[in-house]
Amino acid sequence: MKNWRTLLLGLVVCANTAFAAPQQMDKVAAVVDNGVVLESDVNGLMQSVKLNAQQAGQQLPDDNTLRHQIIERLIMDNILLQMAQKMGITVSDADLDKAIGNIAAQNKMSLDQLRSRLAYEGLNYNTYRAQIRKEMLTSEVRNNEVRRRVTILPQEVDALAKQVGAQNGGETDINISHILIPLPENPSQKQVDEAEALAKRLVGEATGGADFGKLAITYSADSQALKGGQMGWGKLQEMPTLFRRTSVQRQKKATWLARSAPASASIS
Numbered sequence: 001m002k003n004w005r006t007l008l009l010g011l012v013v014c015a016n017t018a019f020a021a022p023q024q025m026d027k028v029a030a031v032v033d034n035g036v037v038l039e040s041d042v043n044g045l046m047q048s049v050k051l052n053a054q055q056a057g058q059q060l061p062d063d064n065t066l067r068h069q070i071i072e073r074l075i076m077d078n079i080l081l082q083m084a085q086k087m088g089i090t091v092s093d094a095d096l097d098k099a100i101g102n103i104a105a106q107n108k109m110s111l112d113q114l115r116s117r118l119a120y121e122g123l124n125y126n127t128y129r130a131q132i133r134k135e136m137l138t139s140e141v142r143n144n145e146v147r148r149r150v151t152i153l154p155q156e157v158d159a160l161a162k163q164v165g166a167q168n169g170g171e172t173d174i175n176i177s178h179i180l181i182p183l184p185e186n187p188s189q190k191q192v193d194e195a196e197a198l199a200k201r202l203v204g205e206a207t208g209g210a211d212f213g214k215l216a217i218t219y220s221a222d223s224q225a226l227k228g229g230q231m232g233w234g235k236l237q238e239m240p241t242l243f244r245r246t247s248v249q250r251q252k253k254a255t256w257l258a259r260s261a262p263a264s265a266s267i268s
Helices: 039-056 063-087 093-106 111-120 125-149 154-165 189-207 212-219 241-247
Strands: 028-032 035-038 173-177 179-182 230-235 257-260 264-267
Touching: 028 039, 028 063, 035 039, 035 063, 039 063, 063 125, 063 212, 093 111, 093 125, 111 125, 173 212, 179 189, 179 212, 189 212
Parallel strands: none
Antiparallel strands: 028 035, 173 230, 179 264, 257 264
16 A cells, blocks of 8 residues: 555654753653653654644644643553564564655655755654654554454455456545544443444534544544544555445545444544
8 A cells, every 4th residue: 555554754753852951850641551651752742743733734623632632642652562562573674764765755755855854854863763663563563453353254355356346446546534433342332322423423513614634633543643634645446445435436525424343433
């Protein structure tokens, strides 16, 4: 897939904390098993998200809501990194260099140009590498969890192959954004009903003209929430089946409700 896993230049925690003035001792924002989320992490990511949103013209929720989402994101990242360590998942320097090279190519830059761009934005290259490594580790843990939980039957593969083959627009590039509303592994009917009610309300707000990115930042539990729910560009035949079923019937941007049992409700 060309762009479903996009690691953007700007989405890195700001690391410029070396000032001459005395600094207040860092505080713990959250404890996560054997790790912690620091206030400096929260403040840095909030600064980065606001800067990226300003550059993209993206609306943001109020600071309290944004802070809550940022803490949730950092907690989840911390959990995933601990899982990666327990599972023995690592990212070699060679794989990291290849990933960064791909990012530079996607942005039509050479590696030297990428380094220059990062320096211009005040970002240390080693800090950037560490952030990309973390993104790769958390992504691999998520993929492992999906492979462990999901079983695909041969007849489902055959049916999907026929569906893709019948689609005339399979080569069309489509830009997807979505909102993930989480459910526990074994949700009660009340939890399902509440999630569905929220999803329908958000569909109504989005179709009524509300800013989709702001809704995603406010409500989505997906790892792309702080990017406004953006999954990036991809061809129709590369899209997850959940999105392809509706997109193939629509030529323009669609807002719809889908249910993915039992893990989540998704709006895109």
